[in-house]
Amino acid sequence: MADQLRVTDRVSIPAGELSWRFSRSSGPGGQGVNTADSRVELSWDLDASTALPDQLKARARQRLGHRLVGGVLTIAASEHRAQLRNREAAEARLAALVADAIKPPPPPRRPTRPSKGAKERRIAAKKRRGEIKRLRRPDDS
Known part of the structure; x- marks a missing residue:
């Protein structure tokens, strides 16, 4: 594939940090399912990664905590017949997951009160x- 996996405009994961495993898929493929290793597992060690600064790494660790096993994020893809398409699907899923995990938190909600008119409408409806x-x-x- 490429020498880097692009996550955002500023963040890319070097290909050397990604590890691949291939196995037989249980999905579509007919007789070829029994012979072709089309299922793909893509693993990325978040803790050992150099792709993210410490602040983003901590944010990703907190948001992906339920998906990490020993600091490693693993994505499995077996929805396509071809291994190459499953590899592309796994890369896209990993990039989307990491991009979502490192994005900044939304601004805090400003508490508001109902207006006088809204209160009157509510009471009238009641x-x-x-x-x-x-x-x-x-x-x-």
Whole structure:
């Protein structure tokens, strides 16, 4: 493949940090499933990586914690018949996962209060609803 896996405009993972494993796939492929090693496992050691600065590494470790096993992120792809397409799918998935994990957190939400008009509309709607329910009740006279 390429000599680097591009994650964002500024972050790329060197190909030397990626390790590949190939095995037989259980997915589509007909008789070829039993002979071709088309399933792909792509592993990347986040802790040992030089692709990310410490701050981004810590953010990625925190966000990917449930996916990491011993600091290693593993992606499996077996949805295509061809090994090459599975390799491309695994690379794309890893790049998207890492890009999502290192993006900055959203700005904090500014607390707001309902406006006076919104409060009045809410109370009026509640009164209308209560009136509808009151009219449904049988007369006790």
